[in-house]
Amino acid sequence: MDNFTFYAPTYFAFGKGEESKAGSLVKKFGGTKVLIHYGGGSVVKSGLLDRVKASLTESGIEFIELGGVKPNPRSGLVYEGIELCRREKVDFILAVGGGSTIDSSKAIAAGVVYDGDFWDYYEGKRIEEALPVGTVLTIAAAGSEGSPDSVITKEDGMLKRGASGDAIRPKFSILNPELTETLPPYQTAAGATDIIAHLYERYLTNTPNVQTTDRMIEGLILAMVEETPKVIKNPHDYDARANIMWAGMMAHNNSCGVGRSQDWTSHGIEHELSATYDCAHGAGLAVTMPAVFEYTMHHDVARFAQIANRVWGIPMNESNLEETALAGIKALKDFVKSIGMPVNFAELGAKEEDIPQMAHTCCYGDGSGSGKRYGFTVLDENDVIAIYKKML
Amino acid sequence: MDNFTFYAPTYFAFGKGEESKAGSLVKKFGGTKVLIHYGGGSVVKSGLLDRVKASLTESGIEFIELGGVKPNPRSGLVYEGIELCRREKVDFILAVGGGSTIDSSKAIAAGVVYDGDFWDYYEGKRIEEALPVGTVLTIAAAGSEGSPDSVITKEDGMLKRGASGDAIRPKFSILNPELTETLPPYQTAAGATDIIAHLYERYLTNTPNVQTTDRMIEGLILAMVEETPKVIKNPHDYDARANIMWAGMMAHNNSCGVGRSQDWTSHGIEHELSATYDCAHGAGLAVTMPAVFEYTMHHDVARFAQIANRVWGIPMNESNLEETALAGIKALKDFVKSIGMPVNFAELGAKEEDIPQMAHTCCYGDGSGSGKRYGFTVLDENDVIAIYKKML
Numbered sequence: 001m002d003n004f005t006f007y008a009p010t011y012f013a014f015g016k017g018e019e020s021k022a023g024s025l026v027k028k029f030g031g032t033k034v035l036i037h038y039g040g041g042s043v044v045k046s047g048l049l050d051r052v053k054a055s056l057t058e059s060g061i062e063f064i065e066l067g068g069v070k071p072n073p074r075s076g077l078v079y080e081g082i083e084l085c086r087r088e089k090v091d092f093i094l095a096v097g098g099g100s101t102i103d104s105s106k107a108i109a110a111g112v113v114y115d116g117d118f119w120d121y122y123e124g125k126r127i128e129e130a131l132p133v134g135t136v137l138t139i140a141a142a143g144s145e146g147s148p149d150s151v152i153t154k155e156d157g158m159l160k161r162g163a164s165g166d167a168i169r170p171k172f173s174i175l176n177p178e179l180t181e182t183l184p185p186y187q188t189a190a191g192a193t194d195i196i197a198h199l200y201e202r203y204l205t206n207t208p209n210v211q212t213t214d215r216m217i218e219g220l221i222l223a224m225v226e227e228t229p230k231v232i233k234n235p236h237d238y239d240a241r242a243n244i245m246w247a248g249m250m251a252h253n254n255s256c257g258v259g260r261s262q263d264w265t266s267h268g269i270e271h272e273l274s275a276t277y278d279c280a281h282g283a284g285l286a287v288t289m290p291a292v293f294e295y296t297m298h299h300d301v302a303r304f305a306q307i308a309n310r311v312w313g314i315p316m317n318e319s320n321l322e323e324t325a326l327a328g329i330k331a332l333k334d335f336v337k338s339i340g341m342p343v344n345f346a347e348l349g350a351k352e353e354d355i356p357q358m359a360h361t362c363c364y365g366d367g368s369g370s371g372k373r374y375g376f377t378v379l380d381e382n383d384v385i386a387i388y389k390k391m392l
Numbered sequence: 393m394d395n396f397t398f399y400a401p402t403y404f405a406f407g408k409g410e411e412s413k414a415g416s417l418v419k420k421f422g423g424t425k426v427l428i429h430y431g432g433g434s435v436v437k438s439g440l441l442d443r444v445k446a447s448l449t450e451s452g453i454e455f456i457e458l459g460g461v462k463p464n465p466r467s468g469l470v471y472e473g474i475e476l477c478r479r480e481k482v483d484f485i486l487a488v489g490g491g492s493t494i495d496s497s498k499a500i501a502a503g504v505v506y507d508g509d510f511w512d513y514y515e516g517k518r519i520e521e522a523l524p525v526g527t528v529l530t531i532a533a534a535g536s537e538g539s540p541d542s543v544i545t546k547e548d549g550m551l552k553r554g555a556s557g558d559a560i561r562p563k564f565s566i567l568n569p570e571l572t573e574t575l576p577p578y579q580t581a582a583g584a585t586d587i588i589a590h591l592y593e594r595y596l597t598n599t600p601n602v603q604t605t606d607r608m609i610e611g612l613i614l615a616m617v618e619e620t621p622k623v624i625k626n627p628h629d630y631d632a633r634a635n636i637m638w639a640g641m642m643a644h645n646n647s648c649g650v651g652r653s654q655d656w657t658s659h660g661i662e663h664e665l666s667a668t669y670d671c672a673h674g675a676g677l678a679v680t681m682p683a684v685f686e687y688t689m690h691h692d693v694a695r696f697a698q699i700a701n702r703v704w705g706i707p708m709n710e711s712n713l714e715e716t717a718l719a720g721i722k723a724l725k726d727f728v729k730s731i732g733m734p735v736n737f738a739e740l741g742a743k744e745e746d747i748p749q750m751a752h753t754c755c756y757g758d759g760s761g762s763g764k765r766y767g768f769t770v771l772d773e774n775d776v777i778a779i780y781k782k783m784l
Binding site: 001002003004005006007008009010011012013014015016017018177208209210211212213214215216217218219220222223226227238239240242243244246247250255258259 | 393394395396397398399400401402403404405406407408409410569600601602603604605606607608609610611612614615618619630631632634635636638639642647650651
């Protein structure tokens with residue numbers, strides 16, 4: 001196992017009605033004037049925004065608002081949020097929404113206290129300082145509620161890039177599974193697929209002998225496979241929503257990814273799909289993962305056979321591990337299909353003719369110029385083209 | 393799932409040589425004058441104490457020392473530590489050792505800033521304030537390195553009791569698996585058994601539909617069952633030590649125990665054994681767990697059958713769940729025996745004639761006077777006597 005540090009100091013308030021604690025939690029973590037950041041109309045229509053405002057008012061916390069976050073959140077709104085916070089002397093950002101809203105909030109929080117262009121952080125600069133961020137989560141998916149990460153899309157070139165730093169790990173996150181009960185099945189399934197991807201991509205390691213985190217990851221995927229169909233069938237299954245919500249946080253706060261190399265190939269290749277077609281990130285992952293896994297599995301077929309056996313219940317064929325591994329990848333593909341996710345380019349609305357451009361941006365878009373993607377395996381532009389073609 | 397809060401803000405530095413960060417970590421968390429608290433000679437003989445001191449000196453941190461912590465740490469040394477810290481104006485406690493040393497350090501940390509008798513906390517008062525505590529862990533077992541808990545034995549009456557509070561959760565913990573390689577097999581196995589007990593006792597819940605935490609617990613037990621025999625065979629298997637060390641932390645920081653009722657019956661019944669005979673806590677648990685589980689399994693035989701199937705690989709006999717459940721308990725018993733743990737009173741050095749007194753203290757020793765123990769099931773003094781008798 002590799003040396004590591006792990007620090008996850010987010011305070012979680014989990015369960016029914018916990019959004020009423022928003023005001024007292026902002027206060028606990030030192031906020032006096034808040035930017036409430038959110039997306040479209042659902043948090044308004046559902047009354048959630050009003051409940052959060054009432055809680056802030058009750059705790060004597062001032063606030064202003066900035067709505068309009070879109071899925072695959074854009075840099076334009078981040079710049080607007082930064083200006084607004086500076087002008088209004090905001091000292092705390094409260095995200096009310098899903099991963100996109102939280103990521104946009106994190107970007108604003110880092111940008112407000114930074115002299116330069118916030119995009120510097122999304123080109124590789126580590127975030128060392130930021131306003132405190134809190135979240136009221138409305139979809140189990142991105143894991144941003146417990147992570148030090150943020151992904152933003154820059155309109156100029158539609159570059160979708162990530163930034164990281166303990167400074168943007170939320171001070172608190174309110175996780176009320178009831179708030180996810182109104183999500184349409186497609187979004188619910190896309191969120192679940194994102195969670196499963198966070199687990200798979202931690203599982204695909206080149207570090208030997210990491211059984212504890214292997215077993216944790218397998219356990220969390222098993223729970224996702226068990227619980228997700230329940231909420232697709234009955235959106236009001238509170239306990240299943242709750243299990244998924246906690247699994248989503250655990251999948252991405254990195255307690256099951258410490259001390260091991262990880263593989264963010266599927267996320268990287270998917271990012272070009274959601275940046276190009278503005279599709280749901282989880283839907284893109286449903287199409288991407290099986291293609292990436294089939295393409296890279298020979299790098300360590302035993303690892304794919306192990307997860308096939310332990311998670312998908314495929315009998316281990318010791319004399320033909322490839323068969324076991326492939327059956328596991330097929331089981332994953334069948335599973336995401338069964339919960340309503342697309343499994344090919346056509347179903348996603350993606351086009352073959354865009355492949356060369358996407359593969360190029362995927363390999364060269366980080367500005368490093370190496371043209372290589374490092375993860376479970378090392379891939380170049382031709383490999384990425386081949387992977388996209390497998391999705392046709 | 394029940395509502396819950398979860399807050400685990402300990403900074404972990406994990407891996408080879410990480411103890412060299414002790415000084416910089418004390419500084420990071422605001423310490424200027426440290427009490428180094430430790431147990432017997434092993435941390436001295438191994439040179440660990442000197443390395444920690446060198447690290448503190450390098451960071452310009454002053455320190456004093458208090459050794460002499462015993463397994464099942466006593467209140468006498470806690471009082472001594474409190475006086476010493478007040479006299480020397482210590483502002484940070486650094487535990488160098490295992491669970492006993494960490495628990496003693498937490499008690500001192502709470503006591504120093506409290507006007508009353510620190511034992512109040514061990515009679516039910518919540519710890520709201522304490523000096524900051526850091527740890528350099530030398531045995532994977534108690535999970536105290538990531539928990540808000542402390543267990544101390546009061547010499548007067550040999551009462552072994554626990555206290556809790558976020559204030560005593562360590563600010564940082566240094567986990568270097570190399571430091572555990574010199575542990576004798578018996579202590580290694582006792583530590584592993586303690587970890588397994590922390591997982592089982594979270595598993596035994598009356599909360600329905602908690603699949604995510606169920607699966608996490610099962611995964612962590614599977615890892616323990618896989619890794620422990622490796623270190624019994626080869627104490628220098630670094631990766632196996634590392635897997636056990638992280639599993640030990642995850643088992644008890646409560647991320648796999650949130651939102652569900654838990655069962656601390658085995659710990660409660662064992663505490664009388666280690667308080668009476670000063671045996672290793674984990675050895676006591678090896679004897680206690682199978683007896684408690686056989687006695688209480690009919691309360692929810694399906695739960696015992698589930699863990700028997702998923703962890704111990706016992707085929708699920710749907711028409712006779714009891715058979716499956718019992719086979720799982722036997723598998724646990726066989727496992728702890730296989731790693732060198734005692735499985736009955738005689739092997740532990742316990743005596744039948746002490747049963748009435750231990751059962752009485754177990755049921756009435758908390759001063760509440762109810763005589764009942766609440767957990768997975770409700771037990772009275774006669775039940776506890778019957779459980780001790782099963783251990784003969």
